Amino acid sequence: MANLKELSEKLGLSQTTVSRALNGYPEVSEATRQRVIDAAREHNYAPNSSARRLATGKTRTIGHVVPISKHDMINPHFTDFIAGAGTVYNRRGYDMLISVVDAEKETETYRAIKRNRRVDGVIVHGPVANDARPGLLQGLGLPFVVHGRTLQDEASYCWVDVNNRRAFAEATRHLIGLGHRRIALVNGWEHMVFARRRREGYEEALREAGIAVDPLLMSSNEMIEPVGYEAMTAFLAGDDPPTAVLVASALSALGVMGAVRERGLAPGTDISIVSYDDKLSFLDIGPDGMGLTVIRSGIGEAGRHCADMLIDMVEGRRGVDHMLLEASLVPGTSTGPPAGIAVAGKSAAAR
Amino acid sequence: MANLKELSEKLGLSQTTVSRALNGYPEVSEATRQRVIDAAREHNYAPNSSARRLATGKTRTIGHVVPISKHDMINPHFTDFIAGAGTVYNRRGYDMLISVVDAEKETETYRAIKRNRRVDGVIVHGPVANDARPGLLQGLGLPFVVHGRTLQDEASYCWVDVNNRRAFAEATRHLIGLGHRRIALVNGWEHMVFARRRREGYEEALREAGIAVDPLLMSSNEMIEPVGYEAMTAFLAGDDPPTAVLVASALSALGVMGAVRERGLAPGTDISIVSYDDKLSFLDIGPDGMGLTVIRSGIGEAGRHCADMLIDMVEGRRGVDHMLLEASLVPGTSTGPPAGIAVAGKSAAAR
DNA sequence: CGGGCAAGCCAAAGCGCTTTGACTGCGCGT
DNA sequence: ACGCGCAGTCAAAGCGCTTTGGCTTGCCCG
Incomplete structure (x- = not known):
């Protein structure tokens, strides 16, 4: 059935009534409405959306x-x-x-x-x-x-x-609470507002704890795997490498993990990692997947x-x-006290 | 300017002519057309797409x-x-x-x-x-x-x-040519047609070379990172582990690389990896990125x-x-002869 | 000089819907 | 008995475009 006109003719009703019946308007009797709905289904009718849009001015x-x-x-x-x-x-x-x-x-x-x-x-x-x-x-x-x-x-x-600022502040405090003082940040591009807020949260927590913000421990770049790898590799190669790192995205975290593994370091023991996790559906970096400690908020x-x-x-x-x-902090196995500080029963690498 | 009618009135032309002028029909003089186009731009006019769709029956x-x-x-x-x-x-x-x-x-x-x-x-x-x-x-x-x-x-x-079948057949032949006989396959779900064709290509090349197809060296699953990791970990833990692996997607390859690195193996030396690369924009696993040898065809x-x-x-x-x-085979550093066979100057790991 | 023809333009008829305003019965109160 | 309100229905007027089928010109050619 092509259109309203034909359907209404077949029903012996006006287009007005059929239209109203189908759109749930109250001024049509329930008996008629049901008859119309049945007929519409039987003839496989549905309104032409272009026509409807033109008439209503709404595009939905x-x-x-x-x-x-x-x-x-x-x-x-x-x-x-x-x-x-x-x-x-x-x-x-x-x-x-x-x-x-x-x-x-x-x-x-x-x-x-x-x-x-x-x-x-x-x-x-x-x-x-x-x-x-x-x-x-x-x-x-x-x-x-x-x-x-x-x-x-x-x-x-x-x-x-x-609340990116708070999320990163709390993650940073968490690491500081574990004893870390050298905490790196692998951030997204800082012309993106969320990245800027994340850094602010990170710096805020550092300042609270009286830790100097070290530009050498911060990177701001595209949030993709290769970039995370590069950034982390550079940090680890530095004079005074970090004992913990805060990562702004799952994809970057992947690269960070690659760099860490390649150096033979065990996450949670040799180095602590906390990553923001947007819950990318194809990549579970959290405790149930790769095992990272994450700040989670689903995109x-x-x-x-x-x-x-x-x-x-x-x-x-x-x-x-x-x-x-x-966002909420979900503890995984990638965080622990800094390597210098021994804690009984803490040794498992991530995964 | 809201609509055609107003625009045509302003121009002292009919709607027909204005419509034709704007849509490039030949029966309007160039002078008029230009006048119409200028006026349309000046008044910021563009046809209402719902109306146009209704009139033409095309939705574009x-x-x-x-x-x-x-x-x-x-x-x-x-x-x-x-x-x-x-x-x-x-x-x-x-x-x-x-x-x-x-x-x-x-x-x-x-x-x-x-x-x-x-x-x-x-x-x-x-x-x-x-x-x-x-x-x-x-x-x-x-x-x-x-x-x-x-x-x-x-x-x-x-x-x-x-041409998934050929792509995987050639990649397999490439590995066989390097001397590999134990070649694993980390495939996608085989109810997906492309995955099935990839396996056929892989098996075809093995048969040509007289190598038995070993079900223990084949996995078929979702093409995501954690699954690639699991599959590769299982292969490496087997009695007679593969010396090479063929991977069906960049995301799986990421997991495979994770498993390989974790075991301290060097891609290209200890184990050869070839991955299909759909050129995921956020993940370059090829020679310019992670360095893998890939079969490439952009999605x-x-x-x-x-x-x-x-x-x-x-x-x-x-x-x-x-x-x-x-698809074309793009050589990276993740392939080489099997570990047993020494070759001068071949040692660099991927990356 | 008149017929034919092309170029250029237009009025009006849709396209298939929604919505306005009006019309019909019918029951009800008075 | 009469008027009134209400429930249920409808005809017709848009919504803003494209397209059909004509209608003027002006010009060329026999």
């Missing part, structure tokens, strides 16, 4: 503009984010539109998206230090939720973020919250809102 | 139905695939619609997509042994391209695949070909077509 579609960097790379965390957001879209009857664009064409893409009225709102990924996007989108009047936060005006728009969960918040907004059920998720 | 949208497994996991290779496909959609003016659905709801999703006329065609990911999807989609009359191939009727629909490239093929189809410029990509 959420856009994700994902910038693609040199080397055609999309942030691997993105997969898990959309896995989370996607289930929400599904449940609430929304579509997910993804635009893969060159990083520098991003603002033009938002403008185009607005002009064509292709989506009801967008999710903004990976906020950077002076991010122009919130301002741009506010100017365009395109509803949005930021995954993360920018550094300024965070009160003026919706966001869902992890899929963040995706779900972003999606729900944005849909609430475009449907007018919610105003400007924020959500700060707390 | 390609759908990707991605099943989500237990543990909310989406195949990590997916990111790279859509990075490739996405650039093509962009270039050719198409949108990408992604539906994240529970694995068992996949066929219902295709039906719904067809009913609503939300997309012009779909890409089918991860074909399995007796895949129902090609038949279903042919029955629905929804154009599609399969990334990979099923086992039967492959001539009846469009696909883009890698992003496959994505581009799929997208182009599908768009050609829905635009009626192409009929049923196939594309078989060849």
